[in-house]
Amino acid sequence: MITGGNSGIGFATARKLAANGFHVVLASRNQQTSAQAIEQIHAGNPNASIESIPLDLASLAAVRQCAAAFLAKEYPLYVLINNAGGSVAGERASFTADGFEMTFGTNHLGHFLLTNLLLDNLKQSAPARVITVSSQKHIPGYGGRGAPDFDYDNLKGEKYYDSQVFYRNSKLANIWFAYELQRRLAGTGVTSNAVCPGFVPEAIGDRRTSTIDRLMYKQILPRMPFARSLEQASSSYMVAATDPRFDRVGGRFIVDGKEKRSSDESYDEEKARRLWQMSLEWCGLEMNGLS
Numbered sequence: 001m002i003t004g005g006n007s008g009i010g011f012a013t014a015r016k017l018a019a020n021g022f023h024v025v026l027a028s029r030n031q032q033t034s035a036q037a038i039e040q041i042h043a044g045n046p047n048a049s050i051e052s053i054p055l056d057l058a059s060l061a062a063v064r065q066c067a068a069a070f071l072a073k074e075y076p077l078y079v080l081i082n083n084a085g086g087s088v089a090g091e092r093a094s095f096t097a098d099g100f101e102m103t104f105g106t107n108h109l110g111h112f113l114l115t116n117l118l119l120d121n122l123k124q125s126a127p128a129r130v131i132t133v134s135s136q137k138h139i140p141g142y143g144g145r146g147a148p149d150f151d152y153d154n155l156k157g158e159k160y161y162d163s164q165v166f167y168r169n170s171k172l173a174n175i176w177f178a179y180e181l182q183r184r185l186a187g188t189g190v191t192s193n194a195v196c197p198g199f200v201p202e203a204i205g206d207r208r209t210s211t212i213d214r215l216m217y218k219q220i221l222p223r224m225p226f227a228r229s230l231e232q233a234s235s236s237y238m239v240a241a242t243d244p245r246f247d248r249v250g251g252r253f254i255v256d257g258k259e260k261r262s263s264d265e266s267y268d269e270e271k272a273r274r275l276w277q278m279s280l281e282w283c284g285l286e287m288n289g290l291s
């Protein structure tokens with residue numbers, strides 16, 4: 001299963017997974033673009049085995065429905081790629097159906113709930129892998145950007161809101177989640193790693209509407225040495241998903257198909273545990289024996 005497999009890096013990865021013989025489930029909020037994505041994959045690979053199920057990560061009820069729909073199919077789950085999301089632009093915070101800030105709620109909390117609801121299946125299917133897409137932008141100073149500012153008293157923008165800071169926070173949360181999940185999965189045959197696809201202007205350009213922006217993201221920036229193509233970014237996901245080098249290896253940050261050190265703060269186990277505990281409570285999972 002890949003979340004957000006209907007576009008961008010998720011789509012490029014879904015195509016590769018299908019080419020590698022996986023039955024691929026696109027978990028996406030837009031069933032129309034998912035149908036187009038499936039058509040496009042079938043056009044190049046008529047034998048591709050692929051289907052779509054609805055998922056809106058910005059609603060915990062919808063995440064529960066998605067997990068229930070998936071589990072009802074009684075498929076084994078060998079690879080779960082938590083890819084969907086991004087940064088919600090704007091000067092003011094927007095919120096999920098459950099009142100969480102949109103970027104944090106979508107990128108972290110929706111995936112936290114989805115993964116936990118699928119954990120039993122993953123364990124029964126072991127060896128299995130969970131891959132959570134983060135970003136090097138969570139590293140202070142990366143690309144000349146600022147640092148995350150993960151403040152439990154400002155998770156909804158109560159003190160201030162800056163969309164880029166909230167994006168970095170969500171990507172730090174993605175790594176805390178991936179590492180903490182690995183600690184909790186020890187001995188189960190399921191591994192959890194985080195990946196960063198690198199800077200992929202092609203994917204960003206698809207979302208831009210102005211001609212100048214599209215020219216910049218689709219034509220100019222892809223030629224820069226620091227840019228990664230959809231092909232390169234999806235290859236990095238595939239390393240995390242299928243490469244024998246990562247059999248039984250978890251708790252790593254994979255960039256360009258190789259292990260890389262994530263930020264110092266991302267290795268803070270106490271902070272990761274605190275986020276896990278809070279996320280259990282926010283998702284109403286603390287009674288399910290998942291703590």
Ligand SMILES: NC(=O)c1ccc[n+]([C@@H]2O[C@H](COP(=O)([O-])OP(=O)(O)OC[C@H]3O[C@@H](n4cnc5c(N)ncnc54)[C@H](OP(=O)(O)O)[C@@H]3O)[C@@H](O)[C@H]2O)c1
Nearest residue numbers: 004007008009030056057058083084085086135199200203
């Ligand atoms: N592109 C980069 O330079 C870059 C760099 C570092 C990390 N990343 C990360 O890579 C991942 C993929 O990004 P991308 O560049 O491929 O962007 P993208 O093409 O915009 O893909 C994002 C996907 O997430 C889906 N999505 C967004 N909100 C959702 C929600 N509430 N519920 C379900 N699905 C939702 C989108 O669905 P819709 O089609 O319905 O909108 C889309 O399928 C993201 O996690 C992003 O943060 C990207």
